[in-house]
Amino acid sequence: MTAPVTAQRPARAARGTGRAGLLVRPALIGAGLLVLWWWAGSQQLDSIEARNVNGEVIGSQVLEHVELTLICTALTIAIAIPLGIAVSLSRSRAGRLVVLSLGNLGQAIPSIGLIVLLALVISIGVGTAVIALVAYAVLPVLRNTMVGIEGVDPVLTEAARGMGLSRLAVLFTVELPLAVPVILAGVRTALVLTVASAPLAALIDGGGLGEGLFTGLTLNRPVISVTFGVLVAALALLADWLGLLAETSLRPKGI
Amino acid sequence: MTFAEYVRENWITIVNDTILHFDVTLGAVAIAVVIGVGLGMLTYRHSTLAALATTTTGAFLTIPSVALLGVLIAPFGLGVLPVLVALVVYALLPITRNTIVGLQEVDPAVVEAGRGMGLSRTRVLWDLRLPLAWPVIFAGVRVSTQIIIGIAAIGAWVQGPGLGNQIFNGLGRFGGANSLNQVLTGTLGIVVLALLFDLALAGVARLTTSRGLRA
Secondary structure (H helix, E strand, C coil): CHHHHHHHHHHHHHHHHHCCCHHHHHHHHHHHHHHHHHHHHHCCCCCCHHHHHHHHHHHHHHHHHHHHHHHHHHHHHHHHHHHHHHHHHHHHHHHHHHHHHHHHHHHHHHHHHHHHHHHCCCCHHHHHHHHHHHHHHHHHHHHHHHHHCCCCCCHHHHHHHHCCCCCHHHHHHHHHHHHHHHHHHHHHHHHHHHHHHHHHHHCCCCCHHHHHHHHHHHCCCHHHHHHHHHHHHHHHHHHHHHHHHHHHHHCCCCC | CCCCHHHHHHHHHHHHHHHHHHHHHHHHHHHHHHHHHHHHHHHHCHHHHHHHHHHHHHHHHHHCCCHHHHHHHHHHCCHHHHHHHHHHHHHHHHHHHHHHHHHCCCCCHHHHHHHHHHCCHHHHHHHHHHHHHHHHHHHHHHHHHHHHHHHHHHHHCCCCCCHHHHHHHHHCCCCCHHHHHHHHHHHHHHHHHHHHHHHHHHHHHHCCCCCHHHH
């Protein structure tokens, strides 16, 4: 019951923002980062803080974070969209039920629990972090792919079939293009979810901005955790904005 | 030690963590209902203000929980307080948005009738719109609860209460005896708690919905 509402959110926001409105978000994020830069610069850093809050460390962690997110999102899309198409094509009620109830249950599983469990069962490291993050992000894309394809007006597919298109041609020329907005909303949700959960990867030695966050807390240096916290937040808001851009630009013309 | 043995031997701690987890979630949802419904009631009549309320609370939900907690410990320190504040922030969007949508979508004919019977604007809001919108608002409350019950687990990272402590204890003794049992207990406990919480809220939704609206 939770997922349809989260999936609706991007679509609603996309409709509410005009072209100029698209530029407000990056401007606000930039302003936030400027404030952070000014604030961090004005602090008296002790040696531990200086070792963590500097351009080099921040740059490499941001890079790791972005890399981790991109790999996970690519894998998520590669797994979830074909699977979603397959399930809705097979028209099996059992498959549908399994996916939807897994989706509901999956949302209740806390991401931190899933990551640590997998690390205990498999091993620590980036690989496990990727598996956990992908497992977590697959559900919204899978669900939206199914819902998107099933939401296509049967009259349209009927008409296409009547015009002599094969089952496969109907899928690629009618059903998928019409489902694109819903699928993209799912991808955007997954992207933000991945950026947001990626800091937890640092707990199992997976790298990324989580390292700075957890270092700051463990060593009781709020300056460090605030700096990296703001960076993660900015990255998530930026990812959401990129998703919004993709939603508006990749939408097939005429929808 | 098997999982069952671990649970049997530590059930007092586990039940205690579960209760604390429930408490902090319930407290956060209660505060979020007051703020979110209030925000919705103040903004639903102006489309720009309503859009501003939903986009702002939506942006809150985009901020990663680890990041927000990391920032919140600067003003609030460690413990329950930063967790409670973070959970309230995350619970706002579904409640605020559903309040706005629910209040806006009340049949204008009903509002007209109420006005015609001599009810003031405030009375129409409290006696007509709010009861009619309540099922929608409460659906938002249920979504919020499901969202923050999982986020509350991360609260243990800043010394917050709840089942997250089982997970972080297990992580702290990585690979040691019972570390898997602890993480499993924390994770499964939260899943079960989320299911029970949702069932209970479904009951509350039925009880608090105006009698004429019940299916």
